[in-house]
Amino acid sequence: MSEVAKRFLEYVSYDTQSQEEQNVIPSTKKQLILAKKLAEELEGMGAENVRITDQGYVYADIPATTNKPAPVLGFIAHMDTAPSFSGKDVKPKVIENYDGKSICLNPDLDIWMTAEDFPDLKHVNGQTLITTDGNTLLGADDKAGIAEILTMADWFLKHPEEEHGKICIGFTPDEEVGRGADGFDVKAFGADVAYTVDGGPLGELTYENFxxxxxxxxxxxxxxxxxxxxxxxxxxxxxxxxxxxxxxxxxxxxxxxxxxxxxxxxxxxxxxxxxxxxxxxxxxxxxxxxxxxxxxxxxxxxxxxxxxxxxxxxxxxxxxYNMKEKIKPHMYLIDKAKASMEKLGIQPLIEPIRGGTDGARLSYMGLPCPNICTGGHNFHGKFEYITVEAMEKVTELLIEITKSFIF
Missing domain, CATH: 3.30.70.360 (Alpha-Beta Plaits)
Structure with a gap:
């Protein structure tokens, strides 16, 4: 199995469900366990300036390999899962060469994800599908984003011959309860512009939100x-x-x-x-x-x-608030992501987010930050799924976007 899939399956084993109406960050201490693991992984792969704050924010840098002009580019994902559905004891089901038919997630409880109820399943026919067992959410929102960012970072660190500017990485707690940006230190993060990797189906690219x-x-x-x-x-x-x-x-x-x-x-x-x-x-x-x-x-x-x-x-x-007004002066962020998708054969899906991301808050804090897909579907519930192929493609996309930022 590919590196990004292995990472993802490991991360979803961590229960990081956040909790509403808490006065502290993170809202649940268990998020700190994953934060520590991610910091250790970044250090192990050779990232620089790895640090974890008392509130569970994880930051790291990948040094530039070029002397050419390039803005400092950031990638951000969140560690918590939604409080609306259990994220404890996630037991993912891996279905190789998915046949496009309805899936029995849990025979004991007779829980089915039907092709009729979820017609997008037909688009992943023949791929390796990762689903829940019907008792929990999966956690692709946003552990797929974390896995994709770390796999991208590891690739660049193993390929110093590839030219790129400085890359900043950030993982946040409590995004699902609307507080992911509360303790985010934009200045210390160090990026000029960034992307959150927190979207849905492959190709999704958004700079408007509620x-x-x-x-x-x-x-x-x-x-x-x-x-x-x-x-x-x-x-x-x-x-x-x-x-x-x-x-x-x-x-x-x-x-x-x-x-x-x-x-x-x-x-x-x-x-x-x-x-x-x-x-x-x-x-x-x-x-x-x-x-x-x-x-x-x-x-x-x-x-x-x-x-x-x-x-x-x-x-x-x-x-x-809607990040559109803060992204409009930096539309090259959308143009570069769109061009990178097209280069990789990904159909761009540019449409408004019917929700919010850390990127919306961060854009108003001075860090323009549109949102990129993770490849996941049906977030926040037992019918959540993602494919290995989508995660691999998003990893390629992050690499391609980073390369494109050498001006």
Whole structure:
């Protein structure tokens, strides 16, 4: 099996699931275990200036092999996996020469990844497929990106005759909970420009992302015995359902695509006495993004008018913004990545991210940072998969992009 695949299969054995609503970085100490392993691996292959911070950020440099003008180029990936689905005890299934048919991920639980539900499977017919066993996510988001960056770095260190400028490598914790850039030291990282390797299918290349915010609604009810609750009970759960019904029905992830934004009810918990609803709010257009946040707050204000002051508390916090405005002055980053893809026979898929990356935050911190594919599919759930061939191709792509930065 290829080096990039071996690395990937090793990295997914580490449980690095991050956790929401923590006041420390990393949000889970187990991310530090993988961070230490990656730092040791970088040192072992001969990378320079390898360091790991108390917060789990890993940095390293690959020295330039040319005296020709070249910007310092960075590659960044994140170590954590999404809190929405288990990343513990990942047991990947390796399917060689995949036949394009439906796959039984777990016979005991009768979990199938069907060709009908996931039509993109037909594009990987004949390749070596890596899937989950139906109990966990896989972790290609973003351990595939880590494996690809490290395999690229190892290749350059073993081929000093290949001309390239200085390469900076960074691995971050807590990207999945929106805090991957919080402790990232752009100045110490040292790159002029960078790419996050955190995208999806082979060929994906993105420099537009959602403007993102998180929203929380806390509803204070009044619990009275249901036998005598008339005129007195305030059921917080029912009021939560009413709040959700006030938001636009079709501005929902189930009904949106492309540049269309949404309100996403991510979790709801509570009782008659108190309920909490957690949302993510997204839109590519800043004006529509602001309108969505305003509507969210207005819905809470109406509920307070209807049920009494203090019944509903609504809190909205911005998470990140569309990186497009920060990338536009540096469109050569997109041109070079696109040209490198075409040179390798990869069809570029330039489309907006319906999500966010560390690169969006970093672009606003002064490091222009569009996003490149990893080759993975169906992130954040049990139907996640990737192919060995896609990871090999992305590794080649990173090498080709780096070479192209000698001006």
């Amino acid at each position: 403007n993102g915010a998180s929203g929380r609604v806390t509803i204070h009810g009044r619990n009275i015995h249901p036998g005598s609750g008339k005129g007195q009970m305030k059921n917080a759960l029912l009021m939560g359902m009413e709040f959700q019904a006030m938001l636009p029905v079709f501005e929902n992830p189930m009904y949106t695509e492309g540049y269309e934004g949404f309100f996403h009810l991510d979790s709801m918990s509570g009782s008659v006495e108190e309920a909490k609803l957690d949302y993510i709010i997204r839109d590519h257009d800043m004006d529509r993004f602001e309108e969505k946040k305003k509507l969210f707050v207005m819905a809470a204000e109406f509920m307070n008018y209807k049920y009494g002051k203090g019944t509903v508390e609504a809190y909205v916090k911005d998470s990140y």
